[in-house]
Amino acid sequence: MTRRPWYRIPIVAAAIAVLAGCQVGGAPVSEREGYFTWVDEQGQVRYSPIPEKTSDGARDSEAGSAAAPEDSSGQEEPATPPALQPEEEYTLENYPDAEQLARDGYVRPGERRPYFTWRDAEGNIRVSYYTPDTRTDIQKGRVQPPVEITPASIHQPGAAPVPETPVEGYDPDAMAILGVEEEASFFSQFAGSCCQNLSTRDRHSWISGREFEVDISDASERHDFATGTSPFALVALPDARQYPDFVFRLRSFARDGLFVPSLAFLDEELRPVRVVTDMAMGFEPESWHSRAYLQAWIPAFPARGERWMVIFTRAQDLDGQTVLETGQGPQSIPHVSTGELGLELVVED
Known part of the structure; x- marks a missing residue:
């Protein structure tokens, strides 16, 4: 019977332990429920637990801020303060202005702006935030506005049209009876x-x-x-x-x-x-x-x-x-x- 060298036994045991640790829970981290995947500024794939909701409906701020993407300057955008969270009920005091909301790309206060990822010249993945352009194709000049005929x-x-309901006492022959020629x-x-x-x-x-x-x-x-x-x-x-x-x-x-x-x-x-x-x-x-x-x-x-x-x-x-109204009057x-x-x-x- 051939015996294996004694020094190989610890190595094999260590490998089995590592493989067992990667399969904890029966599936990789990326496939488990309660985790989401994101990419940091160095292009590394990260896994973070989805924060649990507290009694007031807000998620754990510490876990949420850990997953916040970074902008193109490499500085992490701070987590949204609880005071700026979107209102669930609007009143006359906090009701948003429609025109200002449109200019902001319909991103309400407290909501994170949309972003896109891109790769720089060194191969690093970057994140850039932007404000959606809510202008119509007509406002952007892509489509000509419909033609409106000028009133004139x-x-x-x-003959000039006679009103369907003449005024009381109207007589179409009155002008001829009086000898007045119609204009x-x-x-x-x-x-x-x-x-x-x-x-x-x-x-x-x-x-x-x-x-x-x-x-x-x-x-x-x-x-x-x-x-x-x-x-x-x-x-x-x-x-x-x-x-x-x-x-x-x-x-x-x-x-x-x-x-x-x-x-x-x-x-x-x-x-x-x-x-x-x-x-x-x-x-x-x-x-x-x-x-x-x-x-x-x-x-x-x-x-x-x-x-x-x-x-x-x-x-x-x-x-x-x-007459025109100008800045000088x-x-x-x-x-x-x-x-x-x-x-x-x-x-x-």
Whole structure:
């Protein structure tokens, strides 16, 4: 019978003891209940017991702070003080402000900020905290906001509508009985002086795919509209087969004042089809890359017979001014009869 050397017996016994110690509880530490796994700043995998809840619902602060991840500077973020724990019930005194909560990425006071792990140039795993970006795709500029048509006064042919419920004592024949002629509608007055005698020699062709310039200057042709004499620009609309209807942006740039436009849409014979006035145009102040300008979004309907567009200004608009609130107080910009305009067709997806 061969006997093993006596000096090997302690080594074998020690190995068996180590293996038995690793299997205490019947499973590795990483698989036991009550433990969680995390990575320290040196990239070493650690195991920490999940802290037990106390009678007031808070977990053991000592165990919780031991598992707190570190930031990119290597300094451990302190554990959340009990006073900053999220409130379970809100009152008028502690109710969070919605706008401030959104700016904080919807991380409430006392809650740990979200973080991500990364590996530095030396191979160490780091942890960096961040505030979630809660802006919408429109606010981030990834998606264009939906186009909103600018409110305006629309004048079209036809009798003025009669209210469905006239006032008491209303008589539709009263004006005729008294021999008083009814005042013609704005559209009929405008059409009486426009626009079949306009010259198309200096017309502007529509340019699709980009914004193009339309300049109304002292050298532009003038016409006696029903709203007053004004220089004007005549623009040919896109072909109805390509664009049966569309929306375009009109910008009027400040140049020694602001040109406040009104529009008349004409048919092939240069007869008015629709007149747009009193547009509630938005004002964009001057910036490092653009002059100040008025802006409007306007629909056009070539499929309904609109072939031309006349841009002009009214006498009553020339009497007004645009007033702005600035850091130095109110600032007024006069309205003028000439200006530089930008037109751009909007193609919606």
